[in-house]
Amino acid sequence: MPSPRVGLHGPLGRAMDRVDTGMNWLSRAAMMVMLVLILIQVFTRYILNDPIEGVIGATELYLMPIIVFGSLSYLEMYDGHVRVGIVFDALPEGLRAGFNVVLRLAAAAFFALICYGASREALKAWDFGYRTSGDIDAPLVTTLVIAPIGCVLIVLRLLVNAAGDVQHLRGASDRIG
Template sequence: MTGPERGASFSLLRLIDRLSAVFAYGAAAAVILLATSVFIDVVGRTLFSSPLTGTLEMTAYWWMPMLTLLAFGYTEQRQEHIKVTILLDALPLRMRQIVEGTFGLVATALVMALTYYAAVDALESAQVGQTTASSPPIAIWPFKFVAVVGLAMLSLQAAATAFRYFAGLLPDRQDAELDGDTL
């Protein structure tokens, strides 16, 4: 890879990493909103005998999907997803990078397919204005698009991770040696 190509590649990687961090802030905001709505519900129920209507639905259909799906890309960037490396640890570093890069490409393709099907579902849900069956009904269709955005970010980050493996940037030699020693 020549200088300009390498610079463009690394700029794109930095952009994907920054987007993952922004999405992680969205996940953090969802945690705060979840805690706030549950707090208001508990205080209202206990002190005023008037719970916050729709708390369970908001938690299940709004906040939980946001806090999980928006954090996936950031977790992938930091390589903090759970993975079993017992066989990979036995490989020489370059072979491990090739194998993990290949797995990253497979994961990217699978998550892109999942993103597509989530988008189809979100569009159908928006078309009918999907709500919960509760009274009053709570709109859930807008939050289906959070799944699409979160999965799209995960697929971008998985592709970036695969590139890093193929480019020899992951795992760091020291990290690879430490992984084998920590088992």
């Protein structure tokens, strides 16, 4: 695995890299479990004519959110999120790093707001004892906590990457001066 392209280089950066990598492995495992469950579901439905229950519910409520929210910060670790590169890549390196800091801080604020809203929903589900509907009967909070956890991780990663950009800017100004 290549080393991350962005972020802090030091103990904090390495710790965040390990957390992000672990969450990415969890996302990959969720995808494999989803694949196996759907294959079993198709086999039992069309070959045995006796489908197993709970596959759709487990996929919708747990596996898909884990896949999405568990891999967000890992993708940011490698600077892999989509951006319009035609203008951005034409900028001088220092200006580009400065824009990166601003954009990452704005994205961190955005995901912090999402985390706040998702956390409020999870707490409300916990307080009122809401349960899932459909094939799986479980407390709704068990699925609603996935989004805030993923959002906290992406906020932390964005802050670590913004700090790495500032570190990069300082290093560039030291080389110039």
